[in-house]
Amino acid sequence: MNEILVALGGLLIIATIVWWFWLSIPRAVRGAINRVIEIRVEGGVYQPAAIEIPAGKPLTLRFLRIDVTPCAEKVVFSDLAISADLLLNRPHEITLPALQPGIHEFTCQMGMYRGKLIAK
Ligand SMILES: [Cu+2]
Numbered sequence: 001m002n003e004i005l006v007a008l009g010g011l012l013i014i015a016t017i018v019w020w021f022w023l024s025i026p027r028a029v030r031g032a033i034n035r036v037i038e039i040r041v042e043g044g045v046y047q048p049a050a051i052e053i054p055a056g057k058p059l060t061l062r063f064l065r066i067d068v069t070p071c072a073e074k075v076v077f078s079d080l081a082i083s084a085d086l087l088l089n090r091p092h093e094i095t096l097p098a099l100q101p102g103i104h105e106f107t108c109q110m111g112m113y114r115g116k117l118i119a120k
Contacts, residue, residue, distance in 0.1 A: 028052050028118060036093065039115065041065040041072045041086060046106070046115035055101040055119035063092045074109045083109075 029048035039061055040047045053059055065072050065086040076083040077096070086092050099119040106115045 036060045036062050038062045038064060038091075041067045041075075041113065043067060044069070044071075044113065046113055049115040050118060051115070052118045052120060053099070056098045058095060058098050060093050060095045063094065065089070065092075071108045071110065071112055075106055076109055077104060077106045079104055 028050040029052065037051060037053070037059065039051075041063060042065075044067065063075060063084070063086050065088055068088060073086055074083060075086055075094075077094075080096065080099075082094065082096065084092055084094050096117075099117065101119050104117040104119060106117070107113060
């Protein structure tokens, strides 16, 4: 009986992890034009994780990493070939070039933390 409970508990934890990292859909936040957009890295997520931005205009993102996990120490914009190291509790600004309309993802180096810029 106990083994079954342990197994069920394990399954529940796995399901939660899968949902957390891959299935949960972040709500889009609109980034104001000509303003630095601040993104917090905390508790296993980027906050906000979905940001609407105007296409065709350079923009600056300011990452603030509060998350101590090594996972959080790098942010990668793979389709833009940009990456940066994030120091703990130290804001790090990344200026992006004007983006094509579409979705530009940013992730940790293993793709577990996920965020996206929605350029329109
Ligand atoms: Cu990671």
